[in-house]
Amino acid sequence: xxxxxxxxxxxxxxxxxxxxxxxxxxxxxxxxxxxxxxxxxxxxxxxxxxxxxxxxxxxxxxxxxxxxxxxxxxxxxxxxxxxxxxxxxxxxxxxxxxxxxxxxxxxxxxxxxxxxxxxxxxxxxxxxxxxxxxxxxxxxxxxxxxxxxxxxxxxxxxxxxxxxxxxxxxxxxxxxxxxxxxxxxxxxxxxxxxxxxxxxxxxxxxxxxxxxxxxxxxxxxxxxxxxxxxxxxxxxxxxxxxxxxxxxxxxxxxxxxxxxxxxxxxxxxxxxxxxxxxxxxxxxxxxxxxxxxxxxxxxxxxxxxxxxxxxxxxxxxxxxxxxxxxxxxxxxxxxxxxxxxxxxx
Numbered sequence: 080x081x082x083x084x085x086x087x088x089x090x091x092x093x094x095x096x097x098x099x100x101x102x103x104x105x106x107x108x109x110x111x112x113x114x115x116x117x118x119x120x121x122x123x124x125x126x127x128x129x130x131x132x133x134x135x136x137x138x139x140x141x142x143x144x145x146x147x148x149x150x151x152x153x154x155x156x157x158x159x160x161x162x163x164x165x166x167x168x169x170x171x172x173x174x175x176x177x178x179x180x181x182x183x184x185x186x187x188x189x190x191x192x193x194x195x196x197x198x199x200x201x202x203x204x205x206x207x208x209x210x211x212x213x214x215x216x217x218x219x220x221x222x223x224x225x226x227x228x229x230x231x232x233x234x235x236x237x238x239x240x241x242x243x244x245x246x247x248x249x250x251x252x253x254x255x256x257x258x259x260x261x262x263x264x265x266x267x268x269x270x271x272x273x274x275x276x277x278x279x280x281x282x283x284x285x286x287x288x289x290x291x292x293x294x295x296x297x298x299x300x301x302x303x304x305x306x307x308x309x310x311x312x313x314x315x316x317x318x319x320x321x322x323x324x325x326x327x328x329x330x331x332x333x334x335x336x337x338x339x340x341x342x343x344x345x346x347x348x349x350x351x352x353x354x355x356x357x358x359x360x361x362x363x364x365x366x367x368x369x370x371x372x373x374x375x376x377x378x379x380x381x382x383x384x385x386x387x388x389x390x391x392x393x394x395x396x397x398x399x400x401x402x403x404x405x406x407x408x409x410x411x412x413x414x415x416x417x418x419x420x421x422x423x424x
Contacts, residue, residue, distance in 0.1 A: 096391055096422035098415055099145035099214070100363075101277075101316070102401030103137040108408060110136030120165045124150050127198035134203055138211060140408075141415050145212040146203060148266065150196055152218035152277060155258050156227055158192045160185035175228045176238065181250050188254070193262045197269040204270030212273065214314070215266030217259050219278035220296035224251050226280070236283045243292050252296055263304045273312040273335070276300065279400070282319025289320075290327045301332035314358060318400050322350060339399040344380075345387040352393040363399045366410045373410055377417050391424035 105111055114123060114133055123129045133149040157163035160183065162172025173183060196215070203213050218226075225239040228247065242248050263274045281293050301313050315328070316337030325336060338347045338359035348357050365376045384391060396418050402411065 093423035094392070095419050096394055096396050096424065097144035097212075098396040098418045098422075099143045099147065099212075100398040100402050100411070101147070103141070103143055103147060103411075104133050104149050105402055106404045107402050107406040107411070108136060108140075110140065120151075120167065124154075125195045127195055127202050130195070130199035131202040131206060134199070135206060137411075138207070141412050142419070143211075143415060145214050146207055147214045147275075148196065148199060148203065148216060148271065150199070150216070152216070152223065152279070153226060154193070154196075155218065155223055155255060155262065158185070158188045158258055159227075159254060160188075161227060169226075171227070171230055174230050175224075175242065175247050175251060178246050178250070181247065184251070184254055186254060188258050190258070190261045192258075193265050196262065197265040200266055200269040200271050213271050214273055214275055215263065215271030216275035216277055217262050217266075219276050219281060219293070219315075219317070220252050220256055220259070220300065221248075221284070221293045222278050222280040223255060223259070224248055225283075227251060236280065239280070240284070240288070243288060248292060256296060256300060260300055260303045263300070264307055267304075267308045267311045271311070273314055274304070275314040275316055278315065278317040278320075281317050282321075282324070284324075286323055286327065289324050294327055294330075297328070298330050298332070301330055305332045316358065316400075322347065325351065335395065337397065344394075345384060345389055348384075348389050348394060349387075352390065356393045356395060358395040358397045359399070361396065361398050361414075363401065363403045363406070366398075366406045366414060367403070368410075370410055370413055373414065374417065377414065377421075381422055391422065394424075396422060 111133060118129055123133050130149045134146050137143055138146050153163055153169050156171060164170050173180060175181060200213065200215060207213060225236055228239040228242055229236060266274055281289060284293060312334035313332060314335040314337060315333045318339065322342060333355060335358050336351050336355040338357060340360045340362035342360055344360050351357060361380060365373050
């Protein structure tokens with residue numbers, strides 16, 4: 080399975096550790112900013128040719144090992160009739176503040192809604208070098224639910240957490256999850272080599288609520304998807320979760336487990352690499368340092384893994400939860416070059 084993420088040839092009998100960054104096509108990059116001068120965010124996502132071009136920008140310039148379909152997590156909320164717009168950030172026409180608001184959701188959502196993602200995946204698979212992995216992605220149930228309730232992923236999520244107990248969460252997931260599974264299938268059917276499930280908000284949950292509410296919905300998604308696409312890897316990437324959260328997943332259908340810089344990478348690899356490949360976890364803030372300081376951080380990052388005698392064949396190098404706005408582009412380029420040159424197994 081790992082060759083999906085590391086298709087490069089061996090160099091001196093050693094393989095390069097593959098690397099890709101969440102949000103690698105985004106606001107920090109001139110290529111993206113130039114496209115935004117004449118196109119809205121929605122146009123970039125929903126016009127397959129533009130989504131392909133946006134995705135390809137960082138591949139051409141920075142030599143990442145994976146391309147990430149340029150889209151957004153929140154489109155299932157639009158599919159459910161929540162009037163999603165971007166102005167410039169995402170805004171919903173209404174939120175699930177009470178159980179009565181569930182009645183406003185579209186109960187007969189059209190599965191062809193995600194055709195724009197399917198068409199973009201087709202174009203990307205034709206455009207990409209065969210050695211570059213194409214990653215699709217969707218939002219995890221709790222994260223999409225939290226946005227539907229709160230209108231954002233920020234804050235304490237008080238209403239979202241109380242909604243776990245008043246029926247909003249269960250009723251919302253009954254409508255949402257079949258649609259997101261179809262979204263995953265469309266991406267895989269049309270060229271995605273793997274599909275990521277991003278869970279931005281779930282780290283706000285206690286261990287007991289994570290186990291009771293989040294894990295069963297994740298497992299429902301992964302098991303149903305794998306019935307149709309048993310050989311397409313699934314990456315699960317959460318934010319602000321701890322090792323104790325991730326140990327509760329116990330999901331045989333997840334192939335790659337993402338961790339961020341809050342985890343000790345050596346510990347994560349030792350804990351999970353028998354069951355999953357690990358994606359993570361360089362701190363994205365380090366790319367805002369001078370290159371000399373950033374390079375030193377990379378050396379220390381690599382040295383810690385070597386000192387701990389970690390098997391890096393089950394590791395994909397990442398950048399926490401993504402490239403931050405205003406990140407120096409030259410540091411992104413040099414970081415990818417450094418990883419390719421020095422991180423080997």
